Amino acid sequence: MRMCTWLPSLFNAGYAQDEQLIPFPSFHMALITLPKSHFYLSSLPTCRILTCLRKYLSPDNKKGRKIMCQGYFPLQQKQFRIYFQHAYHKKHHSEKGNKPHPIGPVLFQTATWERFEKSDGLVDDQRIYKKLNSFTSSEQVLKFVSTLETLSDTMAATALYRVSEMEQDEGGQKVPKTILENEIFRALCFQFEYESTNLSDTGLVTALKALTGLHVDPQSNLLVNLMMECQNRLLQGHMSVHNLCVLGESMIKLQSPNCAVLKEIILQLQSQKLQECEPEDIVAIYMLLQAALGEVVQYQDFLDHLNHLSISLVYKFNPKFTSQVLNALVVLNQTQAFPLVVKLCIHSVRFVPHFTSEELRKVLEAFIHFGYTDKFFTEALEQHVSTSCLTMHPECVTQVMQYCSKKMILSKPIFDAVAESFVYQAEIFSPVQISQLIVPFGKLNYQPPNAPLFFRKLENTVRTQFNYFPPQVLLNILHSCTLIGRHPVNHVAKLFRPYFLQKLQAQKSGLNRSILAQLTQLYLATVLECPFYKGPKLLPQYQVKSFLIPHNLLETPMDxxxxxxxxxxxxxxxxxxxxxxxxxxxxxxxxxxxxxxxxxxxxxxxxxxxxxxxxxxxxxxxxxxxxxxxxxxxxxxxxxxxxxxxxxxxxxxxxxxxxxxxxxxxxxxxxxxxxxxxxxxxx
CATH class of the missing domain: 3.40.960.10 (VSR Endonuclease)
Incomplete structure (x- = not known):
């Protein structure tokens, strides 16, 4: 306690008189030799030390600001308290194949320390969790963490996971340099590496999942320590269902779906009393089995039990859980679980306005995969698309049209909204997505009220991006327009030329009978309905004799x-x-x-x-x-x-x-x- 009161006074005296009186290394040694227990004897001395540190780290004192961030993790409370020392560490999260990168000096703003001083101690985890989920960038997450005086290991791991989620959303396959060089990110990684044995189960597996998502080198000390600690706790057999699932997903990414650790995890899950589990635990099991797709066959009995149990829990599922379970059933091809599928589909009707674009896309994919239709779901979808089509993600819009196309649902409100959306923002759709939007109009024989604008926009898009459309995609679009009497004469001549036919033949499917039938009907329509056409003809070797072709019929057989x-x-x-x-x-x-x-x-x-x-x-x-x-x-x-x-x-x-x-x-x-x-x- 004597050292705790001596250090601020000596530091203040040195700072007031002359910076040279107390060299920086001496101060550094005094701080790191301070016993851990002194930080918990009194909040007042600790605050005094940090007040002195804030002054020492002021913008006017460039020498004192060059310090190194190291997290401190008390054994008793398992809370993060960020303290500082002057040291260099290797980068524990370097990418595989890169040379170790020393962590450079870390600079903190004075405002951070002012907020630090005003902190009342422990911050409620639930409030922090909501705050972390409200951020839209990794920098915001890390900046927020730097303002906290204390942070539980679970919330620290959640912060890393939010960083991982946002970097994956941006399509990154590597940790960006700006994240690697962030002092808070490195402090968190350093803390997880050297205090892995003191982490809670939830904090441990969440941190491992976050770092796995950030593509951290599996051979780094950071991940090796976390994995070893996870395996030790797995052998003890006390991990919860949710933590087992999170650990399993990480092990699949780090090793393989048939690794021994995953088999042990699923074995422990099978021994759990699943009827006592919460809905989020059941969903986590589905997500794990979905990730372990290659090994699901040997766990089919477990899946059957899970499917039967889930029927009674569907009413507790929120929009996210409903979408996740339906997607898992699609990926796992659980056609025998049709009672569960039907109940989930009926349950999803109430959530149509509340689904995110990605969640709605997965639900629609399940409807298509299992061949299920629901009148009330279609009505809810009509209302939702009519009001939100312009703000929906392009993939979701195309999935809506695929649902209508596959199930032969001619929904005029949906088709009209999609046609209007395409006129105003055709640029956001890729060539394949444009095909998925246009083909249902021809297939279901419908022209929207804005048909002149709609097809003029399509023609302009095809003309300006003709070379970017895959051959099969372009043929599908033009053939679909022909079905409803919108003849693309300006483009059809290019389809009958040898160059385009060679491109079609070079595709993986080649010039199969379905493609030849489309070409034949397109040419027949041009000859019969466009007598003014003087372009190239389709050679006889590219024509079929009948449109009754199995698997892709251009006319329906008689009942x-x-x-x-x-x-x-x-x-x-x-x-x-x-x-x-x-x-x-x-x-x-x-x-x-x-x-x-x-x-x-x-x-x-x-x-x-x-x-x-x-x-x-x-x-x-x-x-x-x-x-x-x-x-x-x-x-x-x-x-x-x-x-x-x-x-x-x-x-x-x-x-x-x-x-x-x-x-x-x-x-x-x-x-x-x-x-x-x-x-x-x-x-």
């Missing part, structure tokens, strides 16, 4: 049950089966569901007749698969088919399923067909 119903009515109406043909192939690659030939007087000819027919009727037997979901709006590929058949001389007669379903007797069916085929004679 057999609906066809049999219509066939019975036609036989009664025409008198015999010989008077109509079914599944008739045409010279333009399309297949007609039912074809009927008529002579000049309107009489029906036998379909096997070789004489030229004066008129041909093409009956389109349209079942629900040819329409958008819960709608009477035909798909784009059916609309272009009917359009082309008319241009080829057919009289197209549409027989939709929703009209046939209302006919309750055979006689009503016959009358319905007579009115459809022979409207004039029917009258």
């Amino acid at each position: 057999l049950l609906l066809y049999k119903t219509i066939r019975v009515g036609l036989i009664d109406l025409l008198g015999a089966r010989i008077y109509f043909g079914s599944r008739v192939s045409t010279s333009c690659c399309y297949t007609v569901d039912i074809e009927i030939k008529l002579d000049e007087e309107g009489f029906v000819l036998p379909f096997t007749s070789y004489e030229d027919a004066f008129k041909r009727l093409a009956l389109c037997i349209d079942d629900p698969k040819r329409f958008c979901l819960n709608s009477h709006n035909l798909l784009g590929k059916e609309v272009i088919k009917q359009r082309h058949l008319r241009l080829l001389g057919y009289e197209v007669i549409q027989i939709p399923f929703h009209e046939v379903d209302t006919l309750q007797s055979r006689s009503k069916l016959v009358n319905y067909l007579k009115k459809k085929l022979f409207p004039h004679s029917y009258e």
Whole structure:
């Protein structure tokens, strides 16, 4: 205690008279030899020492300001108290392959010490946690930490983790130099390295996860010490479920999914009473198993138990947990957990306005992956997109359109909002994202109210960035526009040239039948609907004979049950089966569901007749698969088919399923067909 009162007076005397009276090294030695216990005997002497330090570190005293930061971590309270000494340490978080970098002098502003003096001691961890989450840059986090007098090891690790999160958001694969040279960052790393045995479990695993995310060299002393301490505590078997999961994720990154440590972690998780766990612990287990994807097969029984248990906890999940679990189920391909998926999807309806863009994207991905649709979810999505589309992340907007496209949902509010967003900010979308936005318009046969502006913006974007569009992506966009009668004549000529075809062939998929079918239909549309086109032709070797191509059909096969119903009515109406043909192939690659030939007087000819027919009727037997979901709006590929058949001389007669379903007797069916085929004679 004598030293504690002597040092300030001696220091003040030296500072007041002459700086040379107390050389800096002497002061340094006096400080580092001060017993640790003296810092806790009285807050007043400690504050007096720090007041003297603040004066010594004033801007006018350049010599005294050049000091080195070292964290001090008391054993009793496990709290950070930042003290200083003049020393150099190697950089414990250097990147692999780099030479050790000595930590240089650290300069603190006087204002920091004024705040330090005013601190009332321990700061509430919850308040610090909220404050850390409110920052938007690593510099803000570290600056805030430097203003705190005391900091728990958990909050110190959380601060490092926030730095890690923000650097990953910026796409960094290395710790930026500005972070490496930050004195608070190095003080925290130094403290974690040399006091790893005194850390709490949560502080230990959080620090390891943060430093792993910052790509710290696994061979550095810092990470080696933390990993060894983690393994020691793992062997003791007292770590909580959440800490086990955090440790497991770090070990996967540092070692591999099949490392012995991870197997021990999952073994301990299996022995836990999961029914007593909180929702955040259950979510943490899912996140761990998702990270260990390659080894999940051997843990499927554990996953089944977890899936069954989670059903009763869904109502406790917040938006973040709901999104994370759904994403984990997608990655782990838990198709057998459909009851859990359904409950999560229903639960997600209430959170649609509260999801972040990334969370909503993951939820939509789960809806697509598991083939689930929900009327109320779609309605909530419509309201959300209508009001927030301009502020949503491009990936989320494209995922919304993919959801509508995959599930055949023609949502006019969503399509209108996306079309408006594209007109105003097309520049934020990548070529692939533009394709994902445009294709659903053609696929679902919809033109928004601002169609002239929308397609003009698309044409300008394609023209200015033509060389940046991958060949397949460009073909998808132009083909989609053609489906709804928006013919990209200015660009289509480039697609039929050998150079573009060679680029298509050079792709991984090559010129498969699906690509050739798209090229054929695009060329057919250009010839039939754009007679003024004088550009290059598509050579015969790049054309297909039929659009009924498996896995990527450009026309929907006829539904057999609906066809049999219509066939019975036609036989009664025409008198015999010989008077109509079914599944008739045409010279333009399309297949007609039912074809009927008529002579000049309107009489029906036998379909096997070789004489030229004066008129041909093409009956389109349209079942629900040819329409958008819960709608009477035909798909784009059916609309272009009917359009082309008319241009080829057919009289197209549409027989939709929703009209046939209302006919309750055979006689009503016959009358319905007579009115459809022979409207004039029917009258």
